[in-house]
Amino acid sequence: MTTSKIEWTDSTWNPVTGCTKISAGCQNCYAERMAIRLQAMGQTNYADGFKVTCHEHQLSLPLKWKKSRMVFVNSMSDLFHEEVPFEFIEKVFNIMNQATWHTFQVLTKRSKRLVELNRKLKWSPNIWMGVSVENQKVVNRINDLRKTDAHIKFLSMEPLIGSVRDISFSGIDWVIVGGESGPGARPMAESWVLDIKELCDKTSVPFFFKQWGGTNKKQAGRLLLDQTWDAMPNVPVFV
Numbered sequence: 001m002t003t004s005k006i007e008w009t010d011s012t013w014n015p016v017t018g019c020t021k022i023s024a025g026c027q028n029c030y031a032e033r034m035a036i037r038l039q040a041m042g043q044t045n046y047a048d049g050f051k052v053t054c055h056e057h058q059l060s061l062p063l064k065w066k067k068s069r070m071v072f073v074n075s076m077s078d079l080f081h082e083e084v085p086f087e088f089i090e091k092v093f094n095i096m097n098q099a100t101w102h103t104f105q106v107l108t109k110r111s112k113r114l115v116e117l118n119r120k121l122k123w124s125p126n127i128w129m130g131v132s133v134e135n136q137k138v139v140n141r142i143n144d145l146r147k148t149d150a151h152i153k154f155l156s157m158e159p160l161i162g163s164v165r166d167i168s169f170s171g172i173d174w175v176i177v178g179g180e181s182g183p184g185a186r187p188m189a190e191s192w193v194l195d196i197k198e199l200c201d202k203t204s205v206p207f208f209f210k211q212w213g214g215t216n217k218k219q220a221g222r223l224l225l226d227q228t229w230d231a232m233p234n235v236p237v238f239v
Contacts, residue, residue, distance in 0.1 A: 002061075007210050007222070008176055008232070009072040009105055015059050015092050016077040016084055017045055018052040022109050025134030025159055028184045031076045052083040059091055062099045073106045080110040086117060097124045107132060107156055111144035123149045125235075128174075130154040135162030146171045152233050158210060159185075163192045169203045173233045179213025179220070188213060193224060206231035 004012045017035065021027070031050070038046040045055055062071060073079060073096070079089060096104045107130045108114055114129070123129075129150030131141040134157065145153050152173045157164065159180030169175065177196055179188035193209065200207040209229040212220035222228055 002065075004072060004075070006072060006075070007230070008070075008208055010070040011065070012072045012075040013058070013062055013104075014045070014055070014074055014076045015061075015095075016052065016054050016074050016079060016081070016088070018048065018050045019077050019081055020052070020083075023134065023138055024161060025109070025132055025138075028159075028180060028182060028186075030182055033182065035076060052077065052081055054084060054088045059095055062095055062102055062104075065099075065102065068101045068103075070103050070105065073104050078108050078110055079106055080108040080113045080117070082110070082113065086120070089117065090121065093121050093127070096127050097122050100124060100126050102126060103128060105130065105154070109138075109141070111141040115144045115147050118148045121149075123151060125151045128152040128154055128233075130156050130174075130176075132156045132158070133164065134159055136164055137162075139164060139167050142167060142172065152235060154233070157196060159213065160188050160192055160196075161186050163189070164196065167199070169199055169205045172205055174206050174208065174231075175200050176208045176210055178210030179217075181211065181213035181215070181217040183215065185214050190224075197224070197229070206233055208232065 002011045035046050035050040039049045103126050105128045109132045111131050129148055131145045133141055133155050154174035156176045158178030160177055177193050180186050197207050207229050209224045211217050211222045214220045
């Protein structure tokens with residue numbers, strides 16, 4: 001898949017597929033459901049289902065896209081998963097460093113490994129680094145993100161499954177919030193979202209509200225306070 005329906009990106013690029021659960025936000029993983037479906041359809045990249053797999057043949061794909069895109073890296077995995085060799089992570093970063101006409105959005109729950117590898121990686125300005133923060137128990141990931149050399153640092157607070165309080169957005173450039181969707185989706189309280197939005201407003205951090213989620217996310221929509229919130233970091237395009 002290249003074209004994406006995710007509201008905050010244009011395309012997805014999956015040089016790695018597969019993952020394992022690490023925290024509560026992983027409980028109803030959409031990528032796992034999709035991988036099993038793609039395996040059943042005979043998709044070669046998912047021959048091993050949701051087992052962590054590196055795909056060398058996918059590495060050069062962004063270099064073939066001549067028009068500038070916002071690219072979500074590994075929507076079907078976690079680049080900093082412990083089963084992904086550093087050498088392969090380095091290859092992914094080499095491609096991102098070459099394809100400066102694209103903006104790459106990398107997202108991880110494995111912030112400890114991110115920090116461990118940070119100094120070994122080249123962070124060109126077109127690489128945005130984010131961490132997932134689904135509840136209060138994992139806010140330590142924000143501090144880990146701050147320790148990186150990424151030029152743009154963002155939070156994906158999706159699926160937001162609990163309130164998040166007493167945190168700082170210092171050093172954070174963008175915050176995405178969204179509810180869980182699909183089978184077994186856990187509800188998201190409006191007060192949790194508004195607390196985050198209030199902090200974004202106070203600290204002038206762009207706020208993006210992705211969805212309410214639920215078993216029928218289209219019906220639930222993405223209006224908050226009767227409007228959509230699609231702010232993104234205001235950064236130049238590097239070519």
